[in-house]
Amino acid sequence: MIKNEKIKAAEVQLTGLNGEDLGVMSTREALALAKQYKVDLVCMSLMSSPPPCKLIGAGAARDEAQQAKKQAGKSPDKRKVKEIRLQLQMEDHDRDVKQSQAERILKKGDSVKFVIQVHGAKEGEAGKVWAEELCKALKDVGSRTTGIQVSGKQVVVQLDPIG
Incomplete structure (x- = not known):
């Protein structure tokens, strides 16, 4: 100025x-x-x-x-990416809590990045299946922007809000 x-x-x-x-x-x-x-x-x-x-x-x-x-x-294209860390051995209740957190974040207009901790190739497949289930469960409020990435110790997927 x-x-x-x-x-x-x-x-x-x-x-x-x-x-x-x-x-x-x-x-x-x-x-x-x-x-x-x-x-x-x-x-x-x-x-x-x-x-x-x-x-x-x-x-x-x-x-x-x-x-x-x-x-x-406050620019609309400045969207935050919130990371939610999960573990394959979590209880069902804890999984539901994390899923509802993700739903709340997506409804607020921010993106969600799920990071599922795994150990080994067998758990990697199980983590990928779980990530797909999460994406299906949240399809009304978020759409996948990245593919499900499986690397050594983690499975990662990002969802952006719809609309």
């Missing part, structure tokens, strides 16, 4: 304290107005000529920048 004397443009398109359009004026005049009202002159974008600038109270400029940063963080 470029403020006050750091604005190098000869002319600026100025907007007043209450959002009213004050037109195109020299940067020097805009700075004089800002000092008169005891506020900051803030450049909103350098992509146009003359650049649009606003008269903003000192604290308000900082608040506006923080607000913009917050909004950028």
Whole structure:
């Protein structure tokens, strides 16, 4: 955010304290107005000529920048991937709890990555079967984005929320 004397443009398109359009004026005049009202002159974008600038109270400029940063963080394509670790020897109740956790996460809009701990090739097959069962059970709220990956000590599959 470029403020006050750091604005190098000869002319600026100025907007007043209450959002009213004050037109195109020299940067020097805009700075004089800002000092008169005891506020900051803030450049909103350098992509146009003359650049649009606003008269903003000192604290308000900082608040506006923080607000913009917050909004950028809430981008819909920034989906979190929550990892749920499972073991093949878990009790049925524990499996059900993990499955309902995954369902809750998917409904919230985040992705779920199941990591099933296994030992050896025989358990790897059993882990793959269980991963397929989990995917089938959660097909209403999540779709598989990766295949079921079986590697040495774990079976991994990721589900993304539907919709």
